Amino acid sequence: MVKLAANDSDSVLNKEAVQRFAKQILRNHVFVGHFIEQRYVDELGRYKKIVQIPNTEDMFIENLSVAKRRLERFFNGSKWIGITFPNTPGAPVGFNLWVDIDEQIFGTYKFLVKGLNFLDNEISLKLKTINTVDNRAISRASSENSFDLSNIRNLSNSLNSHQSLMNEELQTPTDPLISWSNLKDVTIFMFLLLSAIISGSGQILMFLMDFALKLIRELSNIIKVTTPIFTSVLDTISRMFGSVCFLIAMLWRHRNNTPKGPVVYPQRIEYRAAYPYKDRYKALPYTPRSSVTITELPD
Template sequence: MSVVPSSLSFNSSVATSQNDSQDDAEPTKVKNYLKERLKSRIFLGRYVERRLADKRIGYRDVVIISAAEVSLKKDLFDVQHKLVAICPNTHWIGITDTESLGYSPGICLWTEIDNQPFGPFWFQIKSLKFRDGEVMVTLKCLRHISDAFLEVEPILTGAAKKTKPTENTDKKLENSVAALNETYSDFVETLKGFLSISNVKEFITFLLAFVIAIFTGSTSFINFLGNFILALLREFSILVKNSTPMFLGLLDFFSKIVGGFYILLAMLFRQSAPVPSMNKRTVGVYDRSRRSYNDQYDDRQFD
């Protein structure tokens, strides 16, 4: 009698464990299916900004998918709905619409991009990454879009600009008006406090003290400047008086040097005095007297 209930309880536990394993295997199959569905898909998009997704998640890079990628956008919306169904406890799914960010209607991906500038790119989907409380579509930047292609694809040039809804504009206008009113009221209160009797009395006292200080300071400065100029003139006159003899002696010394130099030049270039010419008569008398002397004295007499 006791064997039947025990066997029934064992069968029920086995069935429960099988159901749990089937329940765990079902989301895994769906996740793998979604990964294979998006893997290696190439699309056109624009890397627009880096924004704080959530305090728990942190900052993520926002990529807006081109409006020309119709099939990919449809698949992404389908993947988003299935992720919400199989991952109800997931805090953040990195597939959202662009209207919540203030852009024109479309779809965007919240991902991680390293060392790439903002602008249009050819992207490739690597896979779906399941983290604790987050599902992220990982991308690979294949190529930056050239300017020639931007002319053909206006979605990437102008449609990704932020739109300003009228509600946000009205709220900003109301906030600015409230801020101006608050600033005006603060200014009026400050002006009233400044124009009190005690403040006016203190201001007049400060002004009188400031004027007196300027007057006394100017008088002292003028007195000091006059004394300084007089002392400077006196010292300069003493300097001129003591340096005048030395200056005159120096001038005399240089004048003597220059005069001696000119005298030396005059002596070098002076013409020599002419030799006086001899008279013919004197020369004849001198020759006759010499000849008679030679005749009278013969050198052979001394031999």
């Protein structure tokens, strides 16, 4: 792309030279544009699609301004030119191109300038859409450019301030590092610092003690409230456990209590001799008795 200066005071000899000049500085230029709307043009009696050019395309905008000035100077208002700037009355804000595009576009695109249309009553650019562009990328690029410019300004300001400080230090005599005023200021500062540390430590200690007392009180209240509940729960659990153990013992007892036969204990019989040992050869005493017993009957 050929970049031309704003000074375009050279005279244009004929119409072909003006057309060739405009095509030369605008053809084959790739730029990013945003479709705004489709507006009716009274001078043409039909609608035109408006493509807005961002401020980052400064070189293309400069060439557009140069080409439009030369076309307006030569045709002197006899043709409607489809290029408007922020100061153009009745046009949208910003740098805009009024073009004819057959395809339906919406959003931000990357365009290619194929040439210019020189018709009977209008001059407009012929654009071709290349692809869509994310709006975030454009905003990021513009923010990066502004960030770079601000960094350059800040750097220049800091350099100027450092230079002025160095000049002042060279012009003014240096003060002694240790002096009575410096010692006095240091002593006052250290005293204030120690006072602040001591008072701050005391406040922190008081806060911690107050917090500990409140925590102990709350814990005691919690223990006081939860102790009956805890004892009741333990009592219930112990009773349940005792009942279960008792049931198990009863079942086990009935299971082992089977009927048994009579128990016979052997008796020891002491043997005694019929007669004493010394009388073992003697005959048994015999007492004669009558075998008949007479019983007297009463009258």
